[in-house]
Structures are given as C-alpha cells and as structure tokens.
Amino acid sequence: MPPTAHATPPEDSLILIFGASGDLTKRKLIPALFELWKNGQAPENFAILGVSRSRYTDDEYRDACGNFDGNDLASDPRWAEFRDLVHYEASDATAAEGWPSIKQRIRTLSEAHRTGQNLLFYLSLAPQFFEPVIVNIGNNGLVTEGKKYCTIDTQRPPWQRIVIEKPFGSDPGSAAHLNRVLAQVFDEDAIYRIDHYLGKELVQNLMVLRFANSLFEPIWNHRYIDHVQITASETVGVEGRGAYYDSPSGGAMRDMVQSHLLQVASIVAMEPPITLDAEDVRTEKVKVFKALRVPRAEDVPEIAVRGQYGEGSVKGERYPAYRSEEGTDPGSQTDTFAAVKFHVDTWRWGNTPFYLRSGKAMAQKKTEIVIYLKPTPHALFREQAMRARPNQIVISVQPNPGIRLRFEGKKPGIGLNIKDVVMDFDYEESWRASPPDGYASLLFDCLRGDQTNYKHRDEIQSSWNACQPILDYWDENPAEDLPNYNAGTWGPSAADVMMAKDGRYWRND
C-alpha cells in the first residue's frame, strides 16, 4: 500500500459544489468556507464554482448566498471581499451537454484565481444524482491518472478529491454499487464520504478523552462499563422533507442510526490507534464495524424498536402527526424513531450493550453519549444511599456541549448521607466560545488531505450489514400500532420496555 497523503496546510484549489442552489450549500457550506477564509484557514488561492440548474448570474448567486435564511453573511464587513471568490454555473450536471461549459469555467477560474489544477468536487445533491455526476467527472477527464505513483515529494502532483454527502446508499447493495462507481473514477485516498457528526467538536473530543487521559482508558471496557447509550433526539419533525423521509431511503434508522450514531459508537468502541494518521484511525474504526453483531431476524423484536409520531405538542405548540405532513402516505410505516441494542463482539466489549436511539418530534433536542459504569463490587453504603445510581460519564454533544461526570458524594452536614453530584466540563464556559460548525472543520481537513474524520468504504458497508436485518424485518412485518408516540414525548413506550427488560432505563434528563 502506498503511504497515505501527508496532512499539509489547506492547498490552493477550485471548489466545485454541485447542488449550489440547495439548502445545504447556502445554509452550511458557503458559511463554512467564509468562516475558514476569515480565520485564515482557507487556501491562499481558492475560489468556489457552484453548479445547479437554477438560473443565476454570479452576482445573483452571491446575493442569494449572502442573505439566506437568517445566515445574513452579507452583513459581515468581510463578505464584500469574499463574495468575489464565489461563482456560479447554471447547468444540469447529470447531462453530458453542460460539461464543456463547466470545463471551460474550471479553466478560466483556475487561471483567474491562480488555484492551479487542484479540484475539490462537493456533491451536495440528492443521492439519485451522485452516480451520473461522478460518471460525468470521469468522462470529462477531470481526474488525473496515476497520481499515486508519483514519488517526487517536493513536487506534489495536482489532486482531485470528491466529497460525497449522505445518504450513502440505502442498503448494503446500493452502498456497494456507489463505492464501485466512485472507485472507477477516484482512488480511495481521494474519496471523502462526509458525516457531519464527525465534525462536531464533542465527537472529535472523544478520542482525546479516551486516549489522552489515564483516568478513563483503564476503565473503558466490559469490566467497568455496564452499557453505553447514544441518543440523538430532535424536537423538529420532517420539516418539508416528508417525501424524502417517507421514501424507501428514509426513516430514522437509515437517516440517523445507520450513519451518524454508528459512527459515534465506533469511536466510543475502537481500540487505540497506533498513530493519529488517518489510515491508522480508520483501521481501528473499521475493526469495530466488522465486529458489530449482525442481528438474526428472530432477535429483531427484542433488540429494535420503531416509532412514528402522532399529533402532540412540542414546546407548548400543537404539532401535527407525521402522517399528515406534506409528502407522506396516510398509512405510512416510516420510522420517525428508532432504538436499537447493538453489540460489538470484541475482547474489550464482551457482552456490553450499546443502546442507540434517535427520533423526530421528541421532547428535547439533544445528542449525548452516556457511559454507564458498573456498581462497586460491594455496596458498602447501601444504608446511606436512597437508591443506587450508577456512575455516568455524560458526553453532551449538543446543546450545552461538555463532559459531565456523575458520581456519588457525601451530603454536607453531620451524618453520612449520600447523593449523586456532577463534575462539569462546560465547553462554552471553559473555552469562552461556542463550538465551531462541523462543516468548517471537515472542509478544512479535506482541503489539507486528511481523511481521519471521513468514512472509509468498509465502515459504511459493515454498518449497512448490521442494520439491514432490522430494516428487512420491519418491511416484512408492518407495525400495527403506528403512530405510537405523541409528538413532544420521549418516543414509544416499547423503547422503555426494551431497556427495562435489561434492568436499565434511558437517560431523559
């Protein structure tokens, strides 16, 4: 295997965003690139070419990005300078006819902005457009052949990288197909499969917490950890994305559990990497994915719960049922909530369960990882404790990012009474700043050739393999009780029952 690309500062490049008129580009990508540029973290020479079918001139497009949905980039004094780096090409990127013009723009802009030949293709498109656009990039000769055999270190060959958005397939077969399509045009070290949860500051902090602190690593295994809970709950429903969410590619299991939550779980579960090189880190993550126990069909009712919200009230406001959202089927079986008990079959984890859950229209917006420790071997204080509360390491990703240790302490005063107390690392208080947006951090990595926080093809394949039996079972056995939770609650009672059967409970604080 040739060595992986060495991480360098962000390199001069032209960034092509396909899906430029869309929500993600305007709400996240352009603001993230602006942020990098303002902080001096963008390449010295770079420019952006947005491509989508809507008709905009360069100036109209810049205006649209500068005033999008409350972003209000245009009010920043530095926007006027940055906007000149943003360009637009109206084109159907899935059709061959528009590509001569796209290529011409690439030539002109690379020259005008002195970006050299480095190209970053960002596919911010619906998944059905991934394949035709990748094929068109290849057919138009935009990817340099044989670059990985270049041995002259001082003259780095030009690179072409591709960032591909989620969803990456909707089952193991479609994910494998997309990987093959990508591999026909790009080498693996040029493919950046993005997962914006890997850009979140507290997710990136997980490796530091585990591997920079002798406090935690010795207890990070089945001997001391009773179980792990990972929750990503949202108060919003499907918000105008009903048609996508209700399609065979939608639902909470595919949208959140298979992708974001299993990614987070893999960092909780991985072995220490040999070094921090992307290849070493991803090798350890891949091992976790390969060790994920693939459930048998007959076990699915015991280890997985699906839910769908009915009418309810979120933050005091009436909330309509999922089935009455635009684009959904009145008899829809789509899961807007999923809870799954996974096992990582490795020496470290033994039979320690990882409970993952995610849902829309729930009681609170929160993403957190909770490590529940086992009780002490002998209950010395059983007379003093009202009830035994296991020690918890709570990693709050959002909101209130931070890490909180919950443990037993002596109540003040005469006599020996015990109560749980919290030791709190509050991110915003400690660093006097809010966490930066994940997209800025991930784009920065990509521009410097660091794939650590991007997904390897084997991670995706194994995560689909572990989820597919659940999805198949749900398809073959329609639920009769949907909708089974009211909007604004913590999901269906079946999810609590699943935990209670194991003598555990969800942390809903």
Ligand SMILES: NC(=O)C1=CN([C@@H]2O[C@H](COP(=O)(O)OP(=O)(O)OC[C@H]3O[C@@H](n4cnc5c(N)ncnc54)[C@H](OP(=O)(O)O)[C@@H]3O)[C@@H](O)[C@H]2O)C=CC1
């Ligand atoms: N929005 C978000 O917060 C998140 C989005 N994602 C993912 O990002 C991707 C984009 O999402 P989002 O921005 O929300 O989607 P949108 O529907 O808002 O945008 C899709 C974009 O694709 C463009 N497009 C469609 N067909 C073509 C074509 N043939 N040629 C060129 N452009 C085309 C559309 O523009 P036009 O009609 O003008 O051609 C539009 O700009 C999806 O894969 C989504 O799953 C992931 C995480 C979060």
Ligand SMILES: O=C1O[C@H](COP(=O)(O)O)[C@@H](O)[C@H](O)[C@H]1O
């Ligand atoms: O990828 C997705 O993530 C969002 C939730 O992201 P967050 O950063 O706000 O936690 C989710 O709403 C969306 O359905 C999903 O596609």
